[in-house]
Amino acid sequence: MSLIDCIIEESNIYQAIHTLKSNKGSKTPGVNGETISDILKIEDEIVKRIKYDLKGRYTPGMVKRVEIPKEDGEFRPLGIPNIYDRLVQLCFKQVLEPVVEKSFHKNSFGFRPRRSTEHAIATCYHMVNIAKLHFVVDIDIKGFFDNINHKKLIKQLQRFKSIDKKTLSIIKRMLKVETVLQNKDIIQSEKGTPQGGILSPLLANIVLNELDWWIYKQWLGLKTKREYSTLGNKERALRDTNLTEVRIVRYADDFKLFCRDRGSAEKMFKLVKVFLKDRLKLEISEKKSKIVNLRKEFSIFLGIKFKAVKNRKRLTVRSYVSDKARKAILNLIRQEIKELQKRRTALQVLKFNSVILGIQNYYRIATMVNMDFRKIGYIVNKSLINRIGKPSGKKDNKYKLRYKGYNFQVWNVAETTIFTLQAIKFKIPKLFSAKKKIQKEEKQIEIIEIEDPQIRAILRFQKNSTCEVTGKYIAGNDNFYVHRLVPKEHGGSDDLENLMLLDSSFKTLLKSENREDYYKDNENYAKILKTLSKYK
Incomplete structure (x- = not known):
């Protein structure tokens, strides 16, 4: 089962419709004037149309460009696709996101599941208070969304083996879409992805993920001849070298590099400028990019300005609303x-x-x-x-x-x-923790695994839509059962190695008293019975 098959699953399309319905932007018309209400009137027909279009040669409609005024007198371009094309993009996003998400760096926080601005700010505070990195490189990428290089993005997508040619060809067409300017002129997109498209933030993260890992490999991710028992030991050893200590915190195209001294910051400023130009074909805004000494001045991030101030014997973060x-x-x-x-x-x-x-x-x-x-x-x-x-x-x-x-x-x-704005106290922001999130949402995950069509479609795709005992193809997104070899209460995870895709009949069969009488020579079935016996 290919990725495009997951995208055109009816359950995935219906989910996209209902997700889009709750989005405020769904009431904003594109070039053709249609909104979500037009989709909901003929919901079943739209599902059939999407399946037909994506199986054939889907061609996205034109994007309406709107200029949003900014406080500095400049304008932020916003590209609004037709509501039908936004729906198609959401179908893609729902399936693509779980595939690419695993490859993203932990210090990337924008437009990602379960991550937030709070996690990004908490990581900045950690860099100041714990890591004691008080020099920040503030980089502003010039017109990032408008200047994403299409060839580079497609190459980055091709690195994911599960993304098939059909899916890639449709994404290419989405990128090459025509844009209607406010003066009614029509231009062909040779670069960029519309800032306003549903798929754009995910594509932006794919582009800049290469930067995240490159920064990581400059310091913490650097391969060393000697193996260290802890990351702390490795850091202490690295500080005795001439290497540049640097860490990144990124939220979409807004990112900061934290360094120990001005020399390191100046070096990274130059290197990142070259990396963005040579590897990602992006330019920086010299006017808006700078090096900040947090002991003397503020750095602004996501609406909050922060600096390092002396508190008794050490420097700690102090932050304000920008x-x-x-x-x-x-x-x-x-x-x-x-x-x-x-x-x-x-x-x-x-x-x-x-x-x-x-x-x-x-x-x-x-x-x-x-x-x-x-x-x-x-x-x-x-x-x-x-x-x-x-x-x-x-x-x-x-x-x-x-x-x-x-x-x-x-x-x-x-x-x-009427509520009072100034009735407020500081709340310590929490660092992102994948483990805590999983523990907190364990009961929800149990429900998601059974009912969520997106998750089911991805699992089915990853397991080639084949029952791992009978070897038979499973048609439809509701005719299979996902079995955990090691239960959650015994430390079992939702990794592929711990999940088995089975025909839906096994849900009843595995509970029966004479289950040992079936599939006696089947290795996978024997594995299931063994774990059932062990964790009963």
């Missing part, structure tokens, strides 16, 4: 207050409160968030007085429960209390 982010937060809240002034309903207050919660949840990992939000809150309170009126002093039960211990003045609209 100036640009503070301005954006204030503008957003002012706009929400205007909306609340127009519609003084409980529903509008709930919308306002959800905005406040979203801001608090994101920025609470800045160590000085309390101080930053007090400054913003002072201006917000003035705006509330001007547009809503004087504070009431009454607090509803939801407010009391969420902001217990705070004593800020409050406003009520439609008997609903």
